[in-house]
Amino acid sequence: MEIRLRTDADMPALLAAxxxxxxxxxxPVLPNHVTREWLLEGDDGMAWVAEDGADVVGHVAxxxxxxxxxxxxxxxxxxxxxxxxxxxxxxxxxxxxxxARLLGQDLFLEVLSHNxxxxxxYESRGWFRAGGYTAVWAGPDGNHAEINLFAAPHNDPTxxxxxxxxxxxx
Ligand SMILES: CC(C)(COP(=O)(O)OP(=O)(O)OC[C@H]1O[C@@H](n2cnc3c(N)ncnc32)[C@H](O)[C@@H]1OP(=O)(O)O)[C@@H](O)C(=O)NCCC(=O)NCCS
Numbered sequence: 001m002e003i004r005l006r007t008d009a010d011m012p013a014l015l016a017a018x019x020x021x022x023x024x025x026x027x028p029v030l031p032n033h034v035t036r037e038w039l040l041e042g043d044d045g046m047a048w049v050a051e052d053g054a055d056v057v058g059h060v061a062x063x064x065x066x067x068x069x070x071x072x073x074x075x076x077x078x079x080x081x082x083x084x085x086x087x088x089x090x091x092x093x094x095x096x097x098x099x100a101r102l103l104g105q106d107l108f109l110e111v112l113s114h115n116x117x118x119x120x121x122y123e124s125r126g127w128f129r130a131g132g133y134t135a136v137w138a139g140p141d142g143n144h145a146e147i148n149l150f151a152a153p154h155n156d157p158t159x160x161x162x163x164x165x166x167x168x169x170x
Contacts, residue, residue, distance in 0.1 A: 001088060003095050006047040006059065011036055013056035014049065017080035024081045027115055029139045042066075043075050048095050050079070050088045057083035060092040062099060065108055067161050072100045074109035077118070089121055097152055106159050107152035112145045119148065126153035130161065 006014075019034045021027050028038060043061035050058035058079040065073040074096055079088045100107040108130065111118050130151040134144050149161060 001091065002051045003048050003091050004051060006049050010049050010056050014039060014059050017057065018078060020081050021078045025115060027078060029112065029145065039076055048092060050092055052083060058088040058092055060096055062096050065161065071106040071108060071159070074107065090125065093125060097154065100152065101154050106155040108161055109150050110147050111150060112147055122150050127151060
């Protein structure tokens, strides 16, 4: 398995993997978010894919954190369901963590409460919960998702993110 920078040629395989991920994990929550636009949203082009032979099996992106330009956020981490449990997400996360450490920046991510595999993965890698809030938007079931903020193991533990206005914090 190889981690390399994402290219435009990866999009069809990534969208197929994202569709399968939505069906299994409700990630993304809404079916109409299984699009190129959603996948690229908020990322400034810094993104990697995991490749197994000729197959693109996973993706992660990183971008400036909306609420704090001095830190980075992980975006759009997912692994095709048939490729899970072999360390693909761990390898993708290691890549992003190394990138942030080289830039000397703290690294955050947001994860919905129902994405329990992802939360387990972050906690097992030493990420720690740094807050949370209830989404202002409702999912297809009418419920407002609980969003958890996690901080990378290398973060300054006193670095608190001020979550955006209009987003109720705890
Ligand atoms: C969360 C997610 C990315 C994890 O992907 P993954 O590639 O299966 O993750 P990994 O293989 O790196 O780690 C998962 C487990 O496999 C184990 N593992 C790692 N290397 C392994 C190997 N060589 N062989 C077998 N298992 C291995 C890990 O220890 C971990 O086990 P754990 O249950 O004890 O934590 C995936 O489930 C997913 O795409 N979920 C939906 C999308 C999502 O929620 N994204 C998060 C958005 S914030």
